[in-house]
Amino acid sequence: MQExxxxxxxxxxxxxxxxxxxxVLFLFVLGTLLRTSFSDPGVLPRATPDEAADLERQIDVxxxxxxxxxxxxxxxxxxxxxxxxxxxxxxCKIFRPPRASHCSLCDNCVERFxxxxxWVGNCVGRRNYRFFYMFILSLSFLTxxxxxxxxxxxxxxxxxxxxxxxxxESPVVVCFFSVWSxxxxxxxxxxxISSNQTTNEDIKGSWSSKRGKDNHNPYSHGNIFTNCCAxxxxxxxxxxxxxxxxxxxxxxxLAPPTNGITMYGATQSQQSHMCDQDQCIQSTKFxxxxxxxxxxxxxxxxxxxxxxxxxxxxSLPGRTSLTLAGPCTSLPLGQPTPPxxxxxxxxxxxxxxxxxxxxxxxxxxxxxxxxxxxLTPEExxxxxxxxPCGSPMGHxxxxxxxxxxxxxxxxxxxxxxxxxxKLSSV
Amino acid sequence: xxxxxxxxxxxxxxxxxAKVFLQRDYTNGTVCQFQTKFPSELETRIDKQQxxxxxxxxxxxYAEAEKLGSQSYIEGCLACLxxxxxxxxxxxHYEKVLKKIAKYIQEQNDKIYAPRGLLLTDPIERGLRVxxxxxxxxxxxxx
Numbered sequence: 001m002q003e004x005x006x007x008x009x010x011x012x013x014x015x016x017x018x019x020x021x022x023x024v025l026f027l028f029v030l031g032t033l034l035r036t037s038f039s040d041p042g043v044l045p046r047a048t049p050d051e052a053a054d055l056e057r058q059i060d061v062x063x064x065x066x067x068x069x070x071x072x073x074x075x076x077x078x079x080x081x082x083x084x085x086x087x088x089x090x091x092c093k094i095f096r097p098p099r100a101s102h103c104s105l106c107d108n109c110v111e112r113f114x115x116x117x118x119w120v121g122n123c124v125g126r127r128n129y130r131f132f133y134m135f136i137l138s139l140s141f142l143t144x145x146x147x148x149x150x151x152x153x154x155x156x157x158x159x160x161x162x163x164x165x166x167x168x169e170s171p172v173v174v175c176f177f178s179v180w181s182x183x184x185x186x187x188x189x190x191x192x193i194s195s196n197q198t199t200n201e202d203i204k205g206s207w208s209s210k211r212g213k214d215n216h217n218p219y220s221h222g223n224i225f226t227n228c229c230a231x232x233x234x235x236x237x238x239x240x241x242x243x244x245x246x247x248x249x250x251x252x253x254l255a256p257p258t259n260g261i262t263m264y265g266a267t268q269s270q271q272s273h274m275c276d277q278d279q280c281i282q283s284t285k286f287x288x289x290x291x292x293x294x295x296x297x298x299x300x301x302x303x304x305x306x307x308x309x310x311x312x313x314x315s316l317p318g319r320t321s322l323t324l325a326g327p328c329t330s331l332p333l334g335q336p337t338p339p340x341x342x343x344x345x346x347x348x349x350x351x352x353x354x355x356x357x358x359x360x361x362x363x364x365x366x367x368x369x370x371x372x373x374x375l376t377p378e379e380x381x382x383x384x385x386x387x388p389c390g391s392p393m394g395h396x397x398x399x400x401x402x403x404x405x406x407x408x409x410x411x412x413x414x415x416x417x418x419x420x421x422k423l424s425s426v
Numbered sequence: 427x428x429x430x431x432x433x434x435x436x437x438x439x440x441x442x443x444a445k446v447f448l449q450r451d452y453t454n455g456t457v458c459q460f461q462t463k464f465p466s467e468l469e470t471r472i473d474k475q476q477x478x479x480x481x482x483x484x485x486x487x488y489a490e491a492e493k494l495g496s497q498s499y500i501e502g503c504l505a506c507l508x509x510x511x512x513x514x515x516x517x518x519h520y521e522k523v524l525k526k527i528a529k530y531i532q533e534q535n536d537k538i539y540a541p542r543g544l545l546l547t548d549p550i551e552r553g554l555r556v557x558x559x560x561x562x563x564x565x566x567x568x569x
Contacts, residue, residue: 031509045553054447077452086452094555098452112456134506219455221494230494233502235520237492240553 010149013156018149025142032135033120040239041125042111044092044100052093080218101200115199130232133189140186147175193231194224441563448557458488460557467561471542480534484527491523524550
């Protein structure tokens, strides 16, 4: 809004070309931003089961298999006189190519992984680095442009109204900080491009000479010009994933086989993750309700597969301490009698989904998990036929009514509801 | 009687005895190259020279796709200037080479590998991680 005021003023005072140029720059910035956000950064599809089995066999032969999970598997490769370690990705079941990294936010291995940009909402990798660079470069031009004209505006206004008044009305401070940060970022990435490094490598100091005397970047082409051309004008490989295909829901593994798993495509797989989580959370609630007279039996930190099939509706296996990540561990559970028509659920996936890769990003699913656990069931999509309701008590009543056999468990409902309210108020 | 097996028939009739995977070779950096080491499971089925020739040709084709030359630079700059809308009309150089590779693999399968009960899978279908060679059961032995 300030800008529109500025624009009008400047268009009248100086030349109408100013807002036109600004508009063009802005459209370019928006275009590159969208391109960065929506293009596949270079996701590596997960290995097919046959491949994974073949690799496992090779590794077992090499190691002499031990029972428990063996130490992280690495392969060493010599590239241009530099020894590079290739790590095995347990999620994707492949040996990562050099410069690839697994992003825990996108839950994919990405080729030439630079970083995961939260502003763009996508990983920046081999296929969209040039768009990202053009985005920040054009954005820095735009911010400098705006800043210059904000200054001009202040100067012009201050002739009329006085310097301090003009300063108060203009967004100069915000502009200044934007310019500083964006131009700084552009400068940093210009340096990275000219030395053919990724942000990941630079932060870790993989090729810095401080690590060793002969440490050098094996991927650099030698001179700055070639490096820049290669990064910005080099061939653009096509996407290796099928982003428009349908996910085949396969065995209890969460990962869809070769399907698109970009940040936006991830909503599809993430939704299936979330649904499993939600089922899990639902089951927890049922368990908590049923265990309203808490018989504090046991509590362990091992994840437990909680299955309650519709047919038998019988007792759960002996140790029924249920653990989800984080907030649930402190809740004591007794021996619950599960509802008769609960769909069969497996909760081990919730904990399975916390990848433990050497990556500094926090896993976002933990937060929704923590968040969801104490939310009323109206937030949760399953089970079907639930009416969203304000009060947790009323809601859990209807929920229970659809699942429990009401006649025999009315008193238990009351207690369990009270118990649930108590627990959720913790 | 001379029977001609089409690839479709082979897949339906023959059972898969084993699958061999040729992994990527990273000694030249991140360029797409596959290891030319001859797998031991194929020793009885195909000539070593023939197989290595196939893999070497594939490697050359992939190198051509990723080559940094004046052609790729011109294409890159042109694409940038047209805001990448030019790719609505034409294919990238990489995609053209991938089509060439697909054709080459099809041709090799038809001429050389199918008669020997083998099938090469295009690496692009495996995310450019491996060349998958499917070994079918050798029916000729049972006759």
